[in-house]
Amino acid sequence: MTSTPVNASVDPKVLQEVLDGRWAHVRRDARENLDDPEMLPVYGETMQEARDRVTRMSKKLADSGRVVLGFPKEYGGQDDSGGSVTSIEMVAFNDLSIMVKTGVQWGLFGGALQLLGSKRQHDEYLRDVMSFELPGCFAMTETGHGSDVQQLRTTCTYDPATQCFDLHTPHQAARKDYIGNAAKDGRMAVVFAQLISQGTNHGVHAWLVPIRDEHGNPMPGVTIGDDGPKAGLPGVDNGRLSFDHVQVPRDMLLDRYGQVAEDGTYTSSIENETRRFFTMLGTLVRGRVSVGGSAGSATKLALDIAVRYGDVRRQFAAPGEDREIVINDYLVHQRKLLPALAKTYALHFAQGELVETMHDVQTAVHVHGQEIDEQAQRELESRAAGLKVAQTAHATATIQMCREACGGAGYLQENRLPHLKADTDVFTTFEGDNTVLLQLVAKGLLTGYRDAFGSLDGWGRVGFVADMVRETVLERTAARALIQRLVDAVPGRDDEVPMLDRGWQLKMFEFREKHSLEGAIRRLRKNAGTDGMAPFDMFNSVQDHVLTTAQTHIERIVLEAFVAGVDRTEDEAAKVLLDKLCDLYALSTLEADKAWFLEHGRLTPARAKLLTATVNQLVRELRPHMITLVDAFAIPAHWKAAAILEEEPGRQEAMAARDAEPRAQNGGGTVEGTATDLDVPPGQ
């Protein structure tokens, strides 16, 4: 579409404004005021020291009011759901243990109380939760059930005689596991268990359960274990909880979606048990949104470090020259860093859209008291799941790449990357395992949002495949008119359209998703018609195809968000730069799946080669703007905690000196132009 050269003088501040978006004030506040050195990871501290520091900092964050934006105004919050997740995203530039601890206390524990509890329960507990006077846990996962939480084994059985529930862990695999805040701080937990009353199981519900007394000792019947050291997140006290017939008073049930009367009669406004359970889970979407956003922050910080290091690190002299090459000038180094940077921008725009959607949906229901718009809610959950997958997988891959791009320096804790890697590593499997979430996204695509609720119960039956919507209609994201216009403008013979045509790029993403989805439906339907095929095999034989479909869907959503972000950029120079970066995201994503387009006749071999050449051309064009692109993340220097970025006078002088002198006392004359001249790549 455009081959406008990028103006060298793009002001990173202008780019930053574009990125900062609707909650710019929350970001600004954090950058300016979140400056306690104890908020940063301390290299070499023990687990116990890390836990103590993180507890102290959590209290401090509570006092700052920064992490409770999402709670109701009447309890001292701001009713600002979007602000609360943006705030967590900013905390995530600091020690990620603090982000996770924050997410557990105010996102999961506090969020469950807020969204599943009653007014009476809010009155009694919410202020103490917000102030961290009452540290709490979100006790859902069990050792034996993490993904399939509808099948939790913990039971909570009502007895009208005592007006209490009997909370019980029937065997070791049913113990609550990996529970944040449990090993050290938690005084209360929101415990998820099967609600049984009058001999009937009504499915999973949640209770407020005291787990420690004021002296920090476990409550009677509660056994608390410690998950011990982990790969990362040393400051988070993950633990295990078991319950031996613990008596829980009737009014501790978080009963917004299901109530038990004194005599044990169960009532709920949602009759279907599965639908009720997923409605309850659905209100907790903020957790997934926060993890995605925080993964984005960690990725930005890793790229900030690797890009700046790559801009001063030199290795190997150019042929016939004394001066050594800056490693950002090597093609393969650009190939590593720039597509990752482009995708980070793309995901940032998609995350921004998601947060706005979440804010609007949650504000309507929880602030303005409107009915849940089920379609909007399902779409929100699907987007949150999909983007959580994309952000966390990207974080894992990109932080790893940045570590390697910094060589030996990247392996030292003092340079931050080891912490970023270790701390974020669990993001791909907590708050929903990525593979399971991809399947969730795929399910949404297969049934279509509109009738998701109606057909949920039918998923186990083979028949569902035959009933499935034949015509697949892609949901458009924001800027749908713009995107439709761009796509429509592409001529039919699209193999002659320039690859920088945004409409062509969009059309390729769209075609791939639609074709992949239709293929999956066709295969499922064929399996359903195959005699003697076990229902499990019908799905399992297509599982890889189904997950790929979800992946292509997410990539399209992300591209559309990037396109919309470029479109609303007003500054012309910034717009040209973002436009080129968007080209790189689009084309490097297509390049990674080149085989698919070749297989499906949407790229000729010649076009496929051109695609690679175009990506190479784009990284060359973007090379001069790498620093601008990380500057725009506006990560304050006091958050970075990476020794290689510090302006030590000694270090800088040494770097300068090293460049200046070709080689100390080189009298031999046989050194220049040697075998190593082709040994030109980056690394330590």
Added chain:
Amino acid sequence: MTSTPVNASVDPKVLQEVLDGRWAHVRRDARENLDDPEMLPVYGETMQEARDRVTRMSKKLADSGRVVLGFPKEYGGQDDSGGSVTSIEMVAFNDLSIMVKTGVQWGLFGGALQLLGSKRQHDEYLRDVMSFELPGCFAMTETGHGSDVQQLRTTCTYDPATQCFDLHTPHQAARKDYIGNAAKDGRMAVVFAQLISQGTNHGVHAWLVPIRDEHGNPMPGVTIGDDGPKAGLPGVDNGRLSFDHVQVPRDMLLDRYGQVAEDGTYTSSIENETRRFFTMLGTLVRGRVSVGGSAGSATKLALDIAVRYGDVRRQFAAPGEDREIVINDYLVHQRKLLPALAKTYALHFAQGELVETMHDVQTAVHVHGQEIDEQAQRELESRAAGLKVAQTAHATATIQMCREACGGAGYLQENRLPHLKADTDVFTTFEGDNTVLLQLVAKGLLTGYRDAFGSLDGWGRVGFVADMVRETVLERTAARALIQRLVDAVPGRDDEVPMLDRGWQLKMFEFREKHSLEGAIRRLRKNAGTDGMAPFDMFNSVQDHVLTTAQTHIERIVLEAFVAGVDRTEDEAAKVLLDKLCDLYALSTLEADKAWFLEHGRLTPARAKLLTATVNQLVRELRPHMITLVDAFAIPAHWKAAAILEEEPGRQEAMAARDAEPRAQNGGGTVEGTATDLDVPPGQ
């Protein structure tokens, strides 16, 4: 070639024998006798505790005689170069800090003394090095120069008046960095620096330099720093060394390849400075071979854990059934684990070949005193570099995948995977950065081994491109006759050959390498003929292509080694199983690069789709043999240190109980066949 079904009763012991190979006795000895619990990582220990334990264990290993197999018999070794790297590979199943410490002391420090030093130096120091009485460092890398070590800035200037060298660190970027054994234990270091005498720089040489006195205090003029905590390897005391005009007696120069007379006259049997330097480096190839082998051990252990866990972990019920699915039964889980397992086998066979080659080359020179066969030596170095890249990249990707495949359990240190990930993470960038090593492999391919030495000096000149060998001849590995026969048997119209035909697979690998290499040469030549193109840009614009070529070369070498390994397997059942696993390695490797074959007309779209279907078919067929395949690694239970694999009665009962009971007190009847039935994937 074969579609023989695999017999279910393959004996893992038979497979193990095939894998154990020539140094089976070394492996057996380690499995049976290396059983000190302190050899395993301790979860949650401090860096200081880890360092102390690893030092203790290093001493113990020295006493066992296990790590000094490679030293000369006259000093108490075995002259068994292959045995020594096999021994390190076995140590690597224990705490990897011990492996690295071992590698530093006996591989790098001891190896440099052995291979670069004189008889007199051996007599004086070798026994103390072998016994760990004299802990030492290999001080090559500088903060500013890690990859381009020919450009080290440390100088060592001879003064005939004092009969001493003056060893000096001219500025901070020239300090030695990341040096193992430096921060705590090292008493001596092999220091690499520019040798200057009579005003002439003779290039990089190595000296034995005392760095601490018997009380552990730094020697005069030596400054020792600590690299502090790292991502992993807490037991290795990496540090920094700077020298302020340290006086080093003349006889401390390791002078096998270059000597300085009393008057300062420099002599060497190798006149060309670059060639001399690379000859010296070449003798140290054992380090790279050991890192590759150790990466293989860590990968095997991670797979052992993930495969066994996946075989008992259940999540989500099949439609219409109570019993939950074992996650190894999910297609996408098989897709994650099995190709990784196949590649691990492939790399094991390739590593075995490499160790044999290394042993034979080094034994000829260092035991039997033969002249260096330069072609054999260059080929060995290229293989070692290529396989180090392949093994370590595979370790990084596979251990990450295994961590994720174990969900939350995989994030806990008690389950070993976090240590495996963190400890091996540096393998991709130390002992040669993988990107730099790929370039080294590519350089070998571009010039051909035969004239590598002759043309080395010409590499800086543009002219070299025009002189390059036009006809690319692929080097054959072991079993070359067999492989040639298989390839020759493939008919010309190879798009009709079944994909399980081994000859077709080999031919595809071979075609890709040859075509890619020829393309790179063509592009380099074109650049050389382009007026005004800077020499750096001539190479840089093709850098991605050149590295890809190296990658395809390594993959072919590895496939050929696997094919040879299958061929020499005598047990028929084992052979059939290995054959199928070899199919999976070949086809999943081709699948990963499907786009290339489509672009180059070697796969039709229909064949490309068939390729994916065939890989799916292979993982299904291999599913029942997953446990056998990890059993054959024969990793003793006492080395695993993973809580999830332990046979705790409580845990196993709970697992069994969980499977037996569909759901505690399920009276509602609305639970089975619910929305989650398609939510079938693995994860926590």
